[in-house]
Each structure stands twice: as structure tokens, then as C-alpha cells.
Amino acid sequence: MSNEWxxxxxxxxxxxxxxxxxxxxxxxxxxxxxxxxGVDMEKTLFVSGxxxxxxxxxxxxxxxxxxxxxxxxxxFAVGAxxxxxxxxxxxxxxxxxxxxxxxxxxxxxxxxxxxxxxxxANNMNYGMTGGQVCSTTPIGAITHTTPLGNQRxxxxxxxxxxxxxxxxxxxxxxxxxxxxxxxxxxxxxxPGFTFVEAISPCPTQFGRQNKKDSIKEAYxxxxxxxxxxxxxxxxxxxxxxxxLVTGEYVHA
Amino acid sequence: MPWRTVESVLPQGRYYYTxxxxxxxxxxxxxxxxxxxxxITPTTEVMEHIAHRFPEVGAVFMQMEDExxxxxxxxxxxxxxxxxxxxxxxxxxxxxxxxxxxxxMTEAPMVLVDGQRAGPSTGQVTVGAGDVMQxxxxxxxxxxxxxxxxxxxxxxxxGAIHAFNIAEKYRTPVxxxxxxxxxxxxETLEIGAAVELYEREKAPGQPPFGCAAPDGVPPMPAFGEGxxxxxxxxxxxxxxxxxxxxxxxxxxxxxxxxNKIMMHVDELAEVEEYYLDDADEAIVAxxxxxxxxxxxxxxxxxxxxxxxxxxxxxxxxxxxxQVKELGSRVKRILVxxxxxxxxxxxxxxxxxxxxxxxxxxxGAVIYPSSIVEALWRAA
Numbered sequence: 063m064s065n066e067w068x069x070x071x072x073x074x075x076x077x078x079x080x081x082x083x084x085x086x087x088x089x090x091x092x093x094x095x096x097x098x099x100g101v102d103m104e105k106t107l108f109v110s111g112x113x114x115x116x117x118x119x120x121x122x123x124x125x126x127x128x129x130x131x132x133x134x135x136x137x138f139a140v141g142a143x144x145x146x147x148x149x150x151x152x153x154x155x156x157x158x159x160x161x162x163x164x165x166x167x168x169x170x171x172x173x174x175x176x177x178x179x180x181x182x183a184n185n186m187n188y189g190m191t192g193g194q195v196c197s198t199t200p201i202g203a204i205t206h207t208t209p210l211g212n213q214r215x216x217x218x219x220x221x222x223x224x225x226x227x228x229x230x231x232x233x234x235x236x237x238x239x240x241x242x243x244x245x246x247x248x249x250x251x252x253p254g255f256t257f258v259e260a261i262s263p264c265p266t267q268f269g270r271q272n273k274k275d276s277i278k279e280a281y282x283x284x285x286x287x288x289x290x291x292x293x294x295x296x297x298x299x300x301x302x303x304x305x306l307v308t309g310e311y312v313h314a
Numbered sequence: 315m316p317w318r319t320v321e322s323v324l325p326q327g328r329y330y331y332t333x334x335x336x337x338x339x340x341x342x343x344x345x346x347x348x349x350x351x352x353x354i355t356p357t358t359e360v361m362e363h364i365a366h367r368f369p370e371v372g373a374v375f376m377q378m379e380d381e382x383x384x385x386x387x388x389x390x391x392x393x394x395x396x397x398x399x400x401x402x403x404x405x406x407x408x409x410x411x412x413x414x415x416x417x418x419m420t421e422a423p424m425v426l427v428d429g430q431r432a433g434p435s436t437g438q439v440t441v442g443a444g445d446v447m448q449x450x451x452x453x454x455x456x457x458x459x460x461x462x463x464x465x466x467x468x469x470x471x472x473g474a475i476h477a478f479n480i481a482e483k484y485r486t487p488v489x490x491x492x493x494x495x496x497x498x499x500x501e502t503l504e505i506g507a508a509v510e511l512y513e514r515e516k517a518p519g520q521p522p523f524g525c526a527a528p529d530g531v532p533p534m535p536a537f538g539e540g541x542x543x544x545x546x547x548x549x550x551x552x553x554x555x556x557x558x559x560x561x562x563x564x565x566x567x568x569x570x571x572x573n574k575i576m577m578h579v580d581e582l583a584e585v586e587e588y589y590l591d592d593a594d595e596a597i598v599a600x601x602x603x604x605x606x607x608x609x610x611x612x613x614x615x616x617x618x619x620x621x622x623x624x625x626x627x628x629x630x631x632x633x634x635x636q637v638k639e640l641g642s643r644v645k646r647i648l649v650x651x652x653x654x655x656x657x658x659x660x661x662x663x664x665x666x667x668x669x670x671x672x673x674x675x676x677g678a679v680i681y682p683s684s685i686v687e688a689l690w691r692a693a
Contacts, residue, residue: 072542072544103542104538104539104540104542105538107394107537107538109390120544120546120556121544121554121555121556124542125542126537126538126541126542126543126545127543127544127545128390128393128537128543128545129544129545129546129547129548129556130386130389130416130547131386131412131413131416131547134382134383134386134413134416136383137378137382137383137384137386137387137390138386138387138389138390139390140376140378140383140387140390141348141350141376141386141387141388141389141390141391141392141394141398142390142391142393142394142537143390143394144348144374144376144387144391145347145348145374145390145391145392145394145395145396145398146394146395146396146536146537146538148538149394149537149538166379166380166383167379167383170378170379170383
């Protein structure tokens with residue numbers, strides 16, 4: 063993979079991520095997808111919400127960026143895209159932002175089929191506020207607000223957006239670089255509402271609270287919750303054991 | 315020059331319109347290019363009118379999933395280069411406060427029309443004026459806002475154009491604090507041949523969030539113009555970079571956001587005076603209630619009372635200079651309001667004379683006879 067993606071970083075910005083944060087990898091994959099597509103960066107808009115995921119485009123990416131309120135990135139993006147359809151419009155934000163507080167906007171944007179790509183940086187907890195449970199935290203996982211382990215079912219975001227009408231949905235680990243870059247490119251190129259879930263380990267909060275004391279262990283922990291479509295073999299986006307199934311899920 | 319004269323969209327002439335239709339046509343005349351809203355009584359008629367009319371004029375209409383999404387999408391649209399508007403009523407106005415704060419902090423011009431009803435909460439869908447303090451203090455942070463209070467169908471039309479002009483000029487959301495009575499009122503509307511519009515100033519390469527003047531309004535670029543804008547409602551420097559732990563950046567930013575309104579109160583804060591030349595008593599009123607107050611003044615004049623009316627066309631920034639001067643030449647000011655007392659606190663803090671509240675919060679308009687009676691009681 064070339065290093066050309068670095069040219070798309072906003073000048074003089076220090077990347078804001080913790081050591082080992084999966085979001086740093088995701089930033090690289092998003093920019094690599096843009097490089098490979100040859101997207102006009104002067105006609106590209108990144109919109110993000112509040113939380114660690116929101117910091118992927120803002121201030122890191124050197125395009126127009128709109129950093130919004132917590133949960134509201136999608137409606138801001140809807141307004142911008144409707145006002146200027148020439149803008150290649152991407153929303154990059156976290157799971158708490160897009161699926162918890164912003165869940166209503168996510169399903170309605172998918173239903174209305176706005177021509178935009180939503181990339182969810184899923185770190186399975188609220189990282190910026192110190193690691194609390196959210197709607198994507200796996201059952202049993204420890205967070206600061208589930209000290210005895212999470213007892214509530216997490217969302218299957220792929221099934222959620224597919225059910226709401228997304229034209230394309232894909233899920234990969236941030237460590238699956240080539241597959242994730244290909245999925246982001248496909249999502250950008252496909253008209254209508256497209257969705258990419260990037261499973262992004264959070265060693266600082268989610269890892270440490272679950273007694274994963276190194277970056278390597280934190281990654282192994284998250285990887286243990288994921289299985290590939292081929293290995294799963296059932297075509298479901300969450301398998302019978304509750305594992306998140308990676309792959310592409312194209313709406314017919 | 316940012317001001318330009320353009321043709322009216324509707325042909326010049328006299329129309330028999332409701333306030334809801336007039337405010338929608340005013341937005342169209344102001345070249346509003348984006349509307350987003352969510353149905354709520356008593357303002358649904360505005361969005362229905364716009365849903366029919368916007369496709370004819372090449373503007374974008376969106377019915378969103380809620381009021382939060384409506385106001386947020388307006389901020390996105392205005393940053394993408396279109397003038398934007400939303401319309402709501404009390405419960406929706408509460409939901410919109412956070413989005414309004416984003417517009418204020420990122421200096422995104424937009425217009426919000428609130429057709430006030432009787433609250434609190436879902437309350438009654440009939441008339442009220444319970445949101446006038448919320449228009450000033452509803453957003454966390456407490457920065458100054460601009461809010462007007464139309465009293466007629468004519469002012470719903472002219473006031474919408476005016477609201478867009480000052481929103482663009484000051485790069486801030488402008489609140490049109492109408493009420494259900496003005497929304498549903500039907501009366502004659504005069505539409506002229508042309509309208510004067512303030513257009514966004516562009517200055518490529520200049521910082522979009524700062525300028526030398528302490529009360530300055532920076533030029534406003536749009537997405538897609540190659541400026542690679544960094545827009546955030548967190549504390550930011552003149553280029554939009556977050557500086558969320560730097561006291562000086564916050565101080566400079568919030569002081570300019572405040573100054574750009576409060577150092578221009580003389581231009582922004584407007585009143586109208588009726589029968590005040592020789593008055594020794596006055597009524598200070600706004601919105602639909604000012605119509606009843608004017609009728610009450612005329613009735614009392616007939617019986618020899620030297621009473622006059624100061625109508626607040628602008629609620630915020632408060633027309634303090636005019637109200638203070640009024641308080642120095644009358645012995646008493648009555649403030650009738652369709653709430654349990656809101657603007658009366660500001661009048662009382664501003665005017666040196668006796669200030670008497672008259673409050674009616676029952677979902678009905680205040681009749682002139684009630685105001686006449688209140689003034690007799692106060693004497």
C-alpha cells in the first residue's frame with residue numbers, strides 16, 4: 063500500500079488518537095480509498111459527530127469538514143448534500159454517535175436513500191467519555207457502567223441498516239486493510255445510502271477494562287468476537303454464537 | 315456590495331393571505347433555498363405551503379424525522395451555500411435548541427420561525443407567548459440572539475425577508491417569534507415589485523471564523539468552493555481548529571459572537587410608537603397582543619386617558635434604549651403578555667417608572683377590554 067494517503071491529511075495536524083487506536087488505521091483506509099478513487103477533494107465533504115470517531119475526519123482530513131453535535135452528523139450531512147448534490151458526502155463517526163444517540167437519523171437516512179456513505183468506527187464503547195457501555199457492546203463485556211458485564215443485546219448494525227433500506231452494507235476489522243479499503247471504495251461509488259462498519263479496537267478504554275493489558279491483547283480480544291463470512295458460512299451478519307460476521311452485504 | 319435588489323417572486327399586488335402563507339412567501343422572496351421541518355400545530359401550514367411552492371422556485375424542501383434533524387440539516391444546507399429555514403412550535407423549539415447553538419457557534423445564518431402555542435410541554439395547540447425568554451436563554455451558553463415578534467400578515471412577509479437579511483449580515487440564526495394567532499390570521503398583504511436582499515460576502519483564503527474587529531463578522535465561504543473548511547461548534551480559532559483547553563481562544567470567540575450583536579443593538583432593536591407623544595402612561599407589547607393593546611389605547615384615549623403604545627418589533631436584543639427613555643417620561647408601563655410574565659422582567663429592569671404586568675396564559679388571545687380593565691386597575 064502506498065503512502066499517498068498522507069497527502070490528504072490536513073497540514074500541521076497532530077493525529078489525536080491514543081496509542082494502538084484502531085481509528086488511526088481507519089483514517090488511513092478511508093484516505094487510501096479516496097486516493098485510489100481519485101476523488102476531487104475540493105468537492106468532498108466529511109461530516110462527523112462527537113466522540114473519538116468524529117475526530118477521524120475533523121481535523122485530520124484535508125477537505126471540507128463539518129463537525130456536528132453528538133448524534134446529529136447524518137442530518138447535517140443530509141442538509142449539505144441536498145443543498146449541493148455535487149458534494150461527495152461521507153459521514154465518519156462512532157458507534158455511540160451513529161447508533162445510540164443518532165440511531166433515529168441513521169435508519170431514516172437509509173430509508174430515504176440519501177446519496178451518501180456512512181462509515182461507523184465501531185469501538186464497542188464510548189471511548190471519549192472514558193469507556194461506558196453502548197448499543198454495540200458485546201454481552202459480558204466490562205465497561206465503567208457495566209461493572210458486572212453487559213447484559214443487554216448489542217445492535218447488529220448491518221442488519222439494522224439493511225432493514226432500513228441501505229443500498230450497500232459491509233463490515234470489516236480495521237486490521238483487514240485491503241478488504242476495508244475495497245468496501246469503502248464500493249460504498250462511495252454506489253449511488254444511494256451506503257454503510258461501512260469498521261470494527262476498531264480501543265485498547266485504552268475497552269481493552270484495559272476487560273483486562274487486556276497490551277495493545278496486542280486488546281486486538282486479539284476484539285478479533286475473537288468476529289468471524290469471516292466464509293468461516294461462518296450461513297450468510298447472517300451475526301452468527302449463532304453472537305460473533306460479528308465480516309463481509310459485504312449488498313442490498314438486492 | 316452585499317445588498318442587491320431583486321424582483322419579487324410573486325407579482326406585485328395585494329393578496330389575502332394567512333400569516334403562515336405570508337411567512338412562507340417571504341422566505342421565497344428572500345431566496346431561501348432550503349427548508350426542513352417536522353409537522354406541528356400551529357405551523358404545519360407553513361411547511362405545507364412551502365412543500366407546494368419550493369419545487370416551483372428550484373428550492374429544496376425536506377420533511378425530516380424530527381425537529382432535531384430539521385434544524386441540523388438547515389445548518390448543513392446553509393454551510394453548503396443555500397439560505398435555510400425551519401418552522402416549529404413550542405415542543406419542537408425545545409428540541410431545536412442544541413442545533414441552534416451549533417448554528418450560533420459556527421456562525422451559520424438561518425431563520426427559525428416559532429409559532430408559539432400555550433405550554434409548558436405539549437400544553438395546548440392554541441395561542442401563547444411562552445417561548446420569548448427561551449428565544450434569549452434557551453441555548454446552553456447564554457450568548458445573545460436575535461429575535462423578532464411580528465404582529466401582522468404584512469410583517470410575517472416583510473419580517474421573513476428582514477430575518478434572512480440580518481441572519482446573513484450577522485452570520486447568526488434569527489428567530490421569528492410569531493404565535494398561533496398571527497399564523498392563522500388572514501388579512502391583506504401588499505407585495506411590492508422588488509425586495510432588497512443581503513448576500514453573503516465571499517473572501518477566498520480569508521479566515522472564516524475570525525477578524526480583527528472585536529464585533530466583526532467574517533466572510534462566509536461554502537462547502538465545495540475549495541476552501542477545505544474546518545467547521546466545528548467546539549471552541550475554535552479563526553481557521554476552525556479546535557482549541558478546547560485554551561481560555562484565550564474561548565474568550566476571543568464568545569466575546570466577538572456577543573459583540574457582533576450587542577454592539578449593533580441600535581440597528582437591530584426596533585420599536586414602533588403609537589400615541590406616545592403626550593402620553594403619561596404606556597403599554598409595552600409585542601406580537602398579536604400588541605394589536606389588542608393598540609385597540610385598548612384607542613378606547614382609553616376616547617375616554618381621556620393619555621396612554622400610548624410601544625410595540626417591540628424586536629425582542630432580542632432588547633430595545634433597552636427606547637424602553638428606558640419611555641420610562642423616563644411616563645409614570646407607568648403596563649406589559650400584557652400571553653404567559654405568566656416574561657418580557658415584563660426586562661421592561662421592569664430597564665424602565666425607571668412603575669411597571670405593571672398583565673398576564674393571561676389560557677390558550678386564548680388577550681382582548682382589548684382586558685387590557686383596558688388592567689389599566690383602570692393599575693391607576
